[in-house]
Amino acid sequence: MMINHKTNIQNVALLGLAIFFTSCQTDTEAPTVCTGLGAMNSITADEIEGVAGDHVDIEDVFCDNEGLSQVRYDIHSAEGHAHEVSDEDDEHNDGLILHSGTDWSVLRTIELDGTEAEADLHVDVPLTARGVWHVIVDLVDNEGNTATFLSDLHIENSHMPEFSLTSVGGEDPANWHGEPTWSAGTEVVVEGAVTDEDGIASAELELIDEATETVVWSAELTAFEAFSETVTVPAAAGEYHFEMKATDASNAAVSMETGFHVEVE
Numbered sequence: 001m002m003i004n005h006k007t008n009i010q011n012v013a014l015l016g017l018a019i020f021f022t023s024c025q026t027d028t029e030a031p032t033v034c035t036g037l038g039a040m041n042s043i044t045a046d047e048i049e050g051v052a053g054d055h056v057d058i059e060d061v062f063c064d065n066e067g068l069s070q071v072r073y074d075i076h077s078a079e080g081h082a083h084e085v086s087d088e089d090d091e092h093n094d095g096l097i098l099h100s101g102t103d104w105s106v107l108r109t110i111e112l113d114g115t116e117a118e119a120d121l122h123v124d125v126p127l128t129a130r131g132v133w134h135v136i137v138d139l140v141d142n143e144g145n146t147a148t149f150l151s152d153l154h155i156e157n158s159h160m161p162e163f164s165l166t167s168v169g170g171e172d173p174a175n176w177h178g179e180p181t182w183s184a185g186t187e188v189v190v191e192g193a194v195t196d197e198d199g200i201a202s203a204e205l206e207l208i209d210e211a212t213e214t215v216v217w218s219a220e221l222t223a224f225e226a227f228s229e230t231v232t233v234p235a236a237a238g239e240y241h242f243e244m245k246a247t248d249a250s251n252a253a254v255s256m257e258t259g260f261h262v263e264v265e
């Protein structure tokens with residue numbers, strides 16, 4: 001009898017505490033994107049299309065049950081990494097993407113007000129960019145609750161020469177799952193093309209030892225439309241970078257470089 005009585009008092013006390021916390025609880029609900037589904041140039045889109053030398057407007061409507069504070073945009077090259085949230089997407093995007101101008105990035109914060117607010121991020125895409133950039137949006141409400149959203153910005157570029165690879169060591173790089181591994185001391189045939197509307201003045205391929213930044217193999221291309229070069233893979237295992245560079249025929253100032261990471265073992 002005594003025990004039950006004591007238990008009841010404890011229960012009543014706990015219930016009271018629970019009511020106290022519930023009534024004093026501040027907003028814990030995370031803000032969200034309430035842009036209509038399927039909207040283009042929205043963070044909810046699978047991919048946002050961009051063109052080098054032009055601009056992109058990333059437009060969204062954000063909502064919060066109590067009050068929005070700000071939205072932070074982080075746009076950076078997708079080269080060489082993935083985000084956990086986007087892992088599922090990346091499985092569908094296997095294959096080599098040749099990125100250029102990867103040092104371009106955008107960090108911007110826009111202040112928001114009210115329970116529903118529209119934000120328009122105007123982004124000028126540089127002439128040097130080509131490939132895929134990650135767009136990460138952190139949305140914050142007045143109580144500090146945050147929500148993160150991801151999309152890809154795919155940038156087309158018709159200003160710079162463009163490399164395409166049809167075969168590397170007998171494999172189509174479009175079917176690669178991650179970066180290639182080459183056997184030390186062997187030979188790897190690289191086949192592809194380098195094109196530009198205005199023609200190509202010069203182009204070269206290089207294999208660079210990342211530890212020492214030394215060029216361990218190089219070839220000046222003589223055929224641009226369809227080249228085939230045999231790379232001598234060094235005997236020393238390690239991290240290497242296969243670099244491809246080209247210069248525009250009509251404007252020597254327009255040069256580009258791209259490539260991929262190679263593991264030699």
Ligand SMILES: [Zn+2]
Binds near residue numbers: 076077078081082
């Ligand atoms: Zn990223």
